[in-house]
Amino acid sequence: MRAAMLAHHAAQHPAIARALIAALLLSLLGANLWAWVSLLRAEQIQAVARLQLETDALARQIEARFSHQTSSLQRLASRWPLHHRQGDLWRQDVELLLGDFENFQAIEWLDADYRMRWIEPLTGNEQVVGFAYSPEHPNYPLLEDSRLSGQPRLSSSFTLQQGGKGLAYYIPLYRQADQPHSFDGFLLGIFRVEVLISDLLSDLLQTHLSVDFKDGSGVLFSHQGSDQRIPDWSVDSSVRLGDNTGFSLTAYPSQRLLRSTRTSLPLLVLISGTLASLSLCYALWLALINTQRWDALSRSNRALQSEIVRRQSIEESLQHNQARLKLILDMTDHSHDALFIIGLNPQELVYLNRTCWHALGYTEEQLRAVLAIAPADIMPDFEQWATDLQRLVTRRGSAIFQQQVRHREGHVLPLEISVRHLARYGRDYLICVGRNNTEQLKIAARLKRLSHLDGLTGLYNRRYFDQTLASEWRRLRRENTPLGLLMLDVDYFKRFNDQLGHQAGDDALRQVADALRNSLQREGDSACRYGGEEFAVILPGADMTQCLRVAEHLHQAIKRLEIAHPDSPEQHLTISIGSASLIPAEGWEPKELISLADEALYQAKAEGRNRTCQAQLADHDIS
Numbered sequence: 140m141r142a143a144m145l146a147h148h149a150a151q152h153p154a155i156a157r158a159l160i161a162a163l164l165l166s167l168l169g170a171n172l173w174a175w176v177s178l179l180r181a182e183q184i185q186a187v188a189r190l191q192l193e194t195d196a197l198a199r200q201i202e203a204r205f206s207h208q209t210s211s212l213q214r215l216a217s218r219w220p221l222h223h224r225q226g227d228l229w230r231q232d233v234e235l236l237l238g239d240f241e242n243f244q245a246i247e248w249l250d251a252d253y254r255m256r257w258i259e260p261l262t263g264n265e266q267v268v269g270f271a272y273s274p275e276h277p278n279y280p281l282l283e284d285s286r287l288s289g290q291p292r293l294s295s296s297f298t299l300q301q302g303g304k305g306l307a308y309y310i311p312l313y314r315q316a317d318q319p320h321s322f323d324g325f326l327l328g329i330f331r332v333e334v335l336i337s338d339l340l341s342d343l344l345q346t347h348l349s350v351d352f353k354d355g356s357g358v359l360f361s362h363q364g365s366d367q368r369i370p371d372w373s374v375d376s377s378v379r380l381g382d383n384t385g386f387s388l389t390a391y392p393s394q395r396l397l398r399s400t401r402t403s404l405p406l407l408v409l410i411s412g413t414l415a416s417l418s419l420c421y422a423l424w425l426a427l428i429n430t431q432r433w434d435a436l437s438r439s440n441r442a443l444q445s446e447i448v449r450r451q452s453i454e455e456s457l458q459h460n461q462a463r464l465k466l467i468l469d470m471t472d473h474s475h476d477a478l479f480i481i482g483l484n485p486q487e488l489v490y491l492n493r494t495c496w497h498a499l500g501y502t503e504e505q506l507r508a509v510l511a512i513a514p515a516d517i518m519p520d521f522e523q524w525a526t527d528l529q530r531l532v533t534r535r536g537s538a539i540f541q542q543q544v545r546h547r548e549g550h551v552l553p554l555e556i557s558v559r560h561l562a563r564y565g566r567d568y569l570i571c572v573g574r575n576n577t578e579q580l581k582i583a584a585r586l587k588r589l590s591h592l593d594g595l596t597g598l599y600n601r602r603y604f605d606q607t608l609a610s611e612w613r614r615l616r617r618e619n620t621p622l623g624l625l626m627l628d629v630d631y632f633k634r635f636n637d638q639l640g641h642q643a644g645d646d647a648l649r650q651v652a653d654a655l656r657n658s659l660q661r662e663g664d665s666a667c668r669y670g671g672e673e674f675a676v677i678l679p680g681a682d683m684t685q686c687l688r689v690a691e692h693l694h695q696a697i698k699r700l701e702i703a704h705p706d707s708p709e710q711h712l713t714i715s716i717g718s719a720s721l722i723p724a725e726g727w728e729p730k731e732l733i734s735l736a737d738e739a740l741y742q743a744k745a746e747g748r749n750r751t752c753q754a755q756l757a758d759h760d761i762s
């Protein structure tokens with residue numbers, strides 16, 4: 140889990156991960172280098188230790204050999220008392236000693252005054268004859284010390300009288316053994332340093348090793364081995380010759396020694412470590428790349444998953460919408476209203492429901508075909524309607540049109556079409572809902588008619604009278620034709636009501652109305668109830684003569700009713716009529732025709748009733 144989170148973080152921050160891998164690589168390479176250097180140093184330490192061992196061994200061997208030589212000399216010194224009795228024999232021992240150890244430059248005897256009394260061999264050592272150690276001599280204190288202690292002493296290197304550097308080994312002599320007061324000087328062994336050390340080392344030295352033999356004054360002897368010496372480091376080993384500890388042996392490592400201590404392990408560690416580091420970092424690098432790829436793959440998988448979910452949701456929504464659309468279309472197909480949608484630019488019939496074609500007796504394909512070829516066959520007024528629709532589109536509004544459409548079998552159906560302009564997705568549409576409104580039209584017509592009729596008499600009412608008189612006035616003015624008007628009033632009707640009752644009055648008015656209606660024979664003539672017991676008859680195109688003729692017919696018709704009126708001079712119901720006829724002229728209005736007829740009626744009443752008077756108008760043409 141933790142590794143997965145680390146991998147995820149690494150994939151999230153590849154630059155940091157790469158830097159960390161590079162840092163790790165550098166660290167590992169550094170560690171490898173450090174290990175390599177450490178191993179090399181360990182090998183060097185091992186070489187030093189080995190050289191130290193060799194040098195120490197060499198020093199001990201030098202000491203042993205020198206001790207062997209000096210012990211021979213000491214044995215000779217121990218036989219000094221014989222020297223007085225058997226001098227020749229003692230000298231033979233000296234010669235034997237010189238023969239055994241060629242390192243001696245000379246074997247000498249110093250008397251108790253430190254004066255040279257005897258030298259063997261003399262040859263080569265003539266300069267020393269008669270030499271006496273003065274207190275200034277560097278070895279003088281050593282002589283004193285040896286004499287006082289009774290112990291042999293080895294000097295440090297000093298310049299020999301014979302020339303060159305040498306060492307002197309002083310052994311105190313006694314004429315009688317174990318008798319210090321019989322001190323008799325020193326037996327002196329002189330060594331040439333080069334000869335001595337060279338001899339001591341001759342068969343001990345490995346040919347490849349380089350050594351320096353030193354004392355306090357510097358290098359006394361130097362040996363160059365067969366290998367080139369490596370001056371960077373060396374080892375020292377102190378050498379004790381006799382009782383003198385002031386010597387040392389310095390050894391330098393040789394190439395052979397270094398080669399023998401060197402192994403291929405450091406290089407192997409360096410190479411294998413470097414390869415392992417590179418492999419590890421390369422593996423991490425590959426892991427990082429794979430993690431990045433895996434991460435990218437995961438991301439794309441997640442995106443794909445969400446895309447699939449989104450598409451499934453869209454598909455479900457689409458199916459849902461399709462189902463809803465199908466339901467809506469089914470329902471619109473079963474609607475009594477015709478629904479059709481016209482798309483504009485280009486113009487096409489986008490949709491029409493079943494009612495459209497079914498109500499007209501076509502199949503959908505047939506109706507579409509007819510509309511495409513000859514729309515006027517379906518809608519006779521199609522061109523005008525198309526123009527109206529264009530206007531509606533321009534003002535982006537809505538409107539209701541009353542149109543007529545022709546059934547396939549020929550009969551015409553009224554259609555109220557509600558049209559609304561709609562713009563969607565950059566295109567204009569007209570949403571049209573059509574309804575066969577035959578019944579509504581009938582009802583409207585009936586209502587209209589009823590609104591124009593008088594409730595009591597069934598004649599046209601005062602509103603209809605006003606509208607018709609005005610429209611006929613306008614029409615006849617265009618045609619320059621007279622308009623006739625009769626104003627009628629029942630005579631003594633108050634008395635009638637009073638005598639016979641109001642109900643009888645109503646019946647009488649109904650009978651008068653029927654008589655008026657039945658008396659009018661020309662189309663366009665209208666009998667109206669003007670108000671109360673007063674009536675008006677509009678006679679379009681009638682001049683005064685024709686008006687008077689109609690008035691006479693009306694009088695006759697009322698008379699024929701024989702409605703009894705007990706309080707009338709005639710004993711039956713009569714009417715008075717005022718007649719007027721005008722050719723409608725500019726500047727005149729219908730109310731003036733009414734006034735004329737009214738005045739004539741007033742005159743008829745005044746003249747005794749049951750008569751017709753004609754309007755008198757001097758300035759006008761009253762036919």
Ligand SMILES: Nc1nc2c(ncn2[C@@H]2O[C@H](COP(=O)(O)OP(=O)(O)OP(=O)(O)O)[C@@H](O)[C@H]2O)c(=O)[nH]1
Binds near residue numbers: 628648748
């Ligand atoms: N029964 C009945 N009476 C009506 C109706 N409308 C008006 N009247 C009556 O008609 C009478 C008219 O009387 P007046 O205007 O004095 O006229 P008149 O009595 O006919 O006398 P003249 O017109 O001068 O002959 C009134 O009494 C009204 O009440 C109606 O619808 N029914």
